[in-house]
Amino acid sequence: MIDEKGILFILSGPSGVGKGTVRKELFNRANDLAYSISMTTREKRSGEAEGVDYFYKTNEEFERMIEAGQLLEYARFVNNYYGTPRKYVEDTLAEGKDVFLEIEVQGAMQVKNNFPEGVFIFLFPPSLEELKNRIVDRGTESQDLVLKRLKEAQNEIDMMDAYDYVVVNDDVNYAVTKIQSIIQSEHCRRDRIASQYKQLLKEE
Numbered sequence: 369m370i371d372e373k374g375i376l377f378i379l380s381g382p383s384g385v386g387k388g389t390v391r392k393e394l395f396n397r398a399n400d401l402a403y404s405i406s407m408t409t410r411e412k413r414s415g416e417a418e419g420v421d422y423f424y425k426t427n428e429e430f431e432r433m434i435e436a437g438q439l440l441e442y443a444r445f446v447n448n449y450y451g452t453p454r455k456y457v458e459d460t461l462a463e464g465k466d467v468f469l470e471i472e473v474q475g476a477m478q479v480k481n482n483f484p485e486g487v488f489i490f491l492f493p494p495s496l497e498e499l500k501n502r503i504v505d506r507g508t509e510s511q512d513l514v515l516k517r518l519k520e521a522q523n524e525i526d527m528m529d530a531y532d533y534v535v536v537n538d539d540v541n542y543a544v545t546k547i548q549s550i551i552q553s554e555h556c557r558r559d560r561i562a563s564q565y566k567q568l569l570k571e572e
């Protein structure tokens with residue numbers, strides 16, 4: 369048997385590009401991915417649930433987790449903390465399951481430094497105008513927060529160069545299909561599997 373470790377996939381991109389929607393549709397389709405549920409200090413939105421969308425923490429709890437090294441990455445985004453639990457990711461990968469993170473770009477860059485073998489996918493807006501409309505149309509936030517998110521989005525687009533793949537989110541279904549293709553292709557990469565196959569042949 370080939371003892372293959374899982375692959376870590378990171379979906380990131382500008383605020384408002386639709387990362388959450390794409391991730392939910394990806395997980396609606398049958399697949400073997402494990403979603404890493406993040407920790408956050410932001411308020412629960414209506415329709416969200418503890419342990420489904422996030423693990424909701426106080427500032428103190430979150431800062432204790434940072435101190436204890438329990439987060440693979442974390443970032444402050446629009447006045448709140450967001451972070452990825454290290455143990456869940458490491459244990460799940462060790463079991464041979466792929467893990468999927470959907471995180472903002474500062475956190476993605478930390479994962480890139482600590483976990484360069486991860487596969488980094490940048491979700492790109494169809495156009496800046498469209499991105500702006502989506503942020504403004506969300507309508508759940510104050511004018512001040514909308515402006516902050518727009519400024520953040522401009523900075524984030526400059527960070528695309530650090531990624532392995534770019535997927536334009538002009539259509540959610542099509543974007544998800546492309547992400548599924550990336551996942552399949554990564555499992556076929558010679559540099560990931562050649563040494564394991566060679567080892568297998570030696571053992572026989």
Ligand code: 5GP
Pocket residue numbers: 382383387406407410441442443445450451452470471472473474475476
């Ligand atoms: P929201 O508040 O809309 O749920 O998320 C705000 C942003 O935080 C989104 O861009 C989302 O992808 C990102 N995010 C969610 N979880 C994490 C995390 O664990 N780490 C980081 N760095 N960003 C996260």
